Amino acid sequence: MGFLELFEEKKPIIGMIHLGGGGGDGFRARAMLEIGQMYERGLDAVLVEDYFGTAEDVAWTLDYLQKNYPRKIYGVNLLGDFKGSYEMARRYGAAFMQVDSICGHLQPQRDEEYARMIGALRDGSVFVLGGVRFKYQPVLSGRSLEEDLRLGMERCDAIVVTGTGTGISTELDKIKAFRAVTGDFPLLVGAGMTARTAREQLSWSDGAIVGSWFKEGGNAVNPVDPDRVGRFMDEVRSLRASL
Numbered sequence: 001m002g003f004l005e006l007f008e009e010k011k012p013i014i015g016m017i018h019l020g021g022g023g024g025d026g027f028r029a030r031a032m033l034e035i036g037q038m039y040e041r042g043l044d045a046v047l048v049e050d051y052f053g054t055a056e057d058v059a060w061t062l063d064y065l066q067k068n069y070p071r072k073i074y075g076v077n078l079l080g081d082f083k084g085s086y087e088m089a090r091r092y093g094a095a096f097m098q099v100d101s102i103c104g105h106l107q108p109q110r111d112e113e114y115a116r117m118i119g120a121l122r123d124g125s126v127f128v129l130g131g132v133r134f135k136y137q138p139v140l141s142g143r144s145l146e147e148d149l150r151l152g153m154e155r156c157d158a159i160v161v162t163g164t165g166t167g168i169s170t171e172l173d174k175i176k177a178f179r180a181v182t183g184d185f186p187l188l189v190g191a192g193m194t195a196r197t198a199r200e201q202l203s204w205s206d207g208a209i210v211g212s213w214f215k216e217g218g219n220a221v222n223p224v225d226p227d228r229v230g231r232f233m234d235e236v237r238s239l240r241a242s243l
Helices: 026-040 055-068 082-091 108-121 145-155 172-182 198-203 226-242
Strands: 013-017 045-049 074-077 096-103 127-132 158-161 187-189 207-210
Touching (some): 013 226, 026 055, 026 226, 045 055, 055 074, 074 082, 145 172, 158 172, 198 207
Parallel strands (some): 013 045, 074 096, 096 127, 158 187, 187 207
16 A cells, blocks of 8 residues: 555645644644644645644644544654654554655765664554655755655655745745656655645645645744635645546
């Protein structure tokens, strides 16, 4: 079973749960609300990330998902912690995990160690979404983009492509360049997609991870705006109907 076979719909959309809402228990009410808003408006999955929270906050949210949305698809990203993400996904029934860089960000010797760690962990129980030339990540491998992508495809179940930063559009030329190498291998756009750019970018990719655009004013720090989620999904449904 491949990653895309998890989903009933083509071009799956994954919404980010950033765990904002302030310290203490403030994140809990916001996480519960945003999870409900996203699923109710047709998102195919949510992805819980410690962008504003902690690993403990992520664990609480995944436990909430496992108990309250057992039939839904969800994933996890502990930033910079592949092993922690994979193990937490297994513990809380998450179908997938994301890592910002699966290949290309390390010098050769450290990259070999990284590849061995990934190989030792992967047992087929969790799908891995891996970034290449990802936002904010260095390029230290000394390899070409094609070489890093081909190695990346050996280490994960879907490649994630982004622009230069959070909320910044992923250049269409970059998506096309990735697609030229990845072929039929799952390719997701991981940053900056909007209702306006969704149709074009999804024409060259297999799905998307959306965070900032779903928030009030398009700012990652703000709460989710259900109307923005709805408008985005209207565009996606229109695209799906034409496929």
